[in-house]
Amino acid sequence: MIPTRKTRSITIGDLALGGAAPIAIQSMVATPTSDLDATLAQVRLLEEAGAAIIRIAVDSKKDVQALAEIRAETGARLSVDLQENYRLAADVAPLVEKIRYNPGHLHHLEKKLPVADKVAFLVETARTHDCALRIGVNAGSLAPEYEQRFEGDPIEALVQCALEHCAMVDALGFDRYLVSIKDSDPRLVVEANVRFAAVRPDVPLHLGVTEAGMPPDGIIKTRIAFEQLLSRGLGDTLRVSLTVPFQEKGREIEVGSELIADIEAGRMRSVPPNFFDGLNIIACPSCSRVENGRFVELAQEVKRVTRDLAKHNLTIAVMGCRVNGPGETDDADLGLWCGPEKVNLKRGPESLGAFSYDEVLGAMQRALDEIIAARNGDGA
Numbered sequence: 099m100i101p102t103r104k105t106r107s108i109t110i111g112d113l114a115l116g117g118a119a120p121i122a123i124q125s126m127v128a129t130p131t132s133d134l135d136a137t138l139a140q141v142r143l144l145e146e147a148g149a150a151i152i153r154i155a156v157d158s159k160k161d162v163q164a165l166a167e168i169r170a171e172t173g174a175r176l177s178v179d180l181q182e183n184y185r186l187a188a189d190v191a192p193l194v195e196k197i198r199y200n201p202g203h204l205h206h207l208e209k210k211l212p213v214a215d216k217v218a219f220l221v222e223t224a225r226t227h228d229c230a231l232r233i234g235v236n237a238g239s240l241a242p243e244y245e246q247r248f249e250g251d252p253i254e255a256l257v258q259c260a261l262e263h264c265a266m267v268d269a270l271g272f273d274r275y276l277v278s279i280k281d282s283d284p285r286l287v288v289e290a291n292v293r294f295a296a297v298r299p300d301v302p303l304h305l306g307v308t309e310a311g312m313p314p315d316g317i318i319k320t321r322i323a324f325e326q327l328l329s330r331g332l333g334d335t336l337r338v339s340l341t342v343p344f345q346e347k348g349r350e351i352e353v354g355s356e357l358i359a360d361i362e363a364g365r366m367r368s369v370p371p372n373f374f375d376g377l378n379i380i381a382c383p384s385c386s387r388v389e390n391g392r393f394v395e396l397a398q399e400v401k402r403v404t405r406d407l408a409k410h411n412l413t414i415a416v417m418g419c420r421v422n423g424p425g426e427t428d429d430a431d432l433g434l435w436c437g438p439e440k441v442n443l444k445r446g447p448e449s450l451g452a453f454s455y456d457e458v459l460g461a462m463q464r465a466l467d468e469i470i471a472a473r474n475g476d477g478a
C-alpha cells in the first residue's frame with residue numbers, strides 16, 4: 099500500500115498533483131528539440147505510453163521557436179527544462195504548463211545578480227503565465243556554494259539547497275511548486291528525500307534516480323529508491339530515467355506504472371545480493387541535448403566491453419552532453435562525456451583527452467588497465 103501523502107495539492111495544467119491525487123508518471127524527450135518531426139513523434143510516443151507530463155529541454159532561441167511549433171501540434175502537458183539560460187523562461191512560459199529550473203545552473207548567467215533575484219524572475223514568470231515550477235536539485239550539478247558550506251556531507255548539501263530555494267519561493271508568495279532531489283545512487287536519493295520531507299512535508303516531491311543507466315540495473319536502482327520512498331508516502335510524481343534508444347522511451351512510463359502497481363500490491367522486490375559491490379556503470383537517460391546519436395550505443399558498448407570487470411569496485415559514468423557531462427563525471431573513476439564529434443575521457447576530475455567515437459573504447463580500456471594495475475600495486 100502507498101500511504102496517503104501529506105503534501106499540498108498543486109495543479110499542472112489540468113492535472114492535480116500532490117496530496118490525494120494519483121502519482122503522476124512523466125518522462126522527457128530524447129530528440130533534439132529543433133528536430134520538429136522527431137520531437138513531435140517522441141512527444142506522441144510518450145503520450146501514448148501514458149506520460150502525464152512531458153519534459154522538453156530548451157537552451158536557445160532556436161529551441162524556443164521549435165517549442166512554439168510543437169505546442170501548436172500537441173495538447174500534451176509540457177514542462178520545459180531550463181539550464182544555464184534561465185532568462186529563456188520568459189519566452190517558453192506561455193507555451194508550457196510547468197518550468198523546471200536547476201539551482202546549480204543559476205550562477206552561470208549574470209554572475210553578479212543575486213540568485214534570489216533570478217528565482218524571483220522565474221517565479222514571476224511562472225505566476226504570470228499560469229505555470230507550476232519545479233526546483234530540480236541534482237547531485238552532479240549542485241551549486242558550488244553548497245558544496246563548500248556542507249563539505250563532507252553531500253546529502254545535507256543537496257537538502258539545504260532545496261530547502262533554501264523553497265524559502266526563496268515561499269517568500270514571494272508562490273506555492274505552486276514542487277521539488278526533486280536526485281543522485282545516481284538510490285541510497286542517497288532515499289536519504290536526501292527523507293531528510294527534506296522531514297522539514298517540508300507540505301512540498302510535493304518529484305522522484306528520480308538520475309543516470310540510473312541501462313536496464314536491468316537502471317530499473318533495479320530506480321526500484322530501490324522508489325519502493326522505499328513511495329511506501330513511506332513520499333513522492334507525488336516520478337520519472338524513471340533509463341538509457342535506452344529514443345524509440346524505446348515508452349519503457350520509462352511502463353516501468354513506472356509497474357512499479358507503482360507492485361508497491362500498491364505489496365510486491366516489493368529484494369535487492370540482488372552484493373548489488374552495490376563491484377562495477378557500477380552510470381549513464382544519463384539522454385535528452386534533447388545529446389549532440390551525437392551514438393551516445394546510447396556507446397553506453398551499451400561500455401557495458402559490453404567491461405563485462406569481465408564485474409568484481410572490480412569501479413564507477414564508470416557515461417554522459418550524453420556538455421551541459422551536465424563535465425560536472426557529472428567528476429566523481430567517477432572514469433568518465434566519458436559526448437560532444438558532437440569527440441568523446442571526452444576523464445579519470446576523476448582529470449581530463450585524459452578527447453577521442454573519436456571509434457577510438458574512445460580503446461582509450462578507456464587502457465585507462466581501466468592502469469587503474470586496476472595501480473590498485474594491484476603492479477605499476478601505474
Ligand code: SF4
Pocket residue numbers: 382383384385386387388417418419420421422423
Ligand atoms: S547529461 Fe546531457 S544529454 Fe544526458 S540527460 Fe543530462 S542534459 Fe541530457
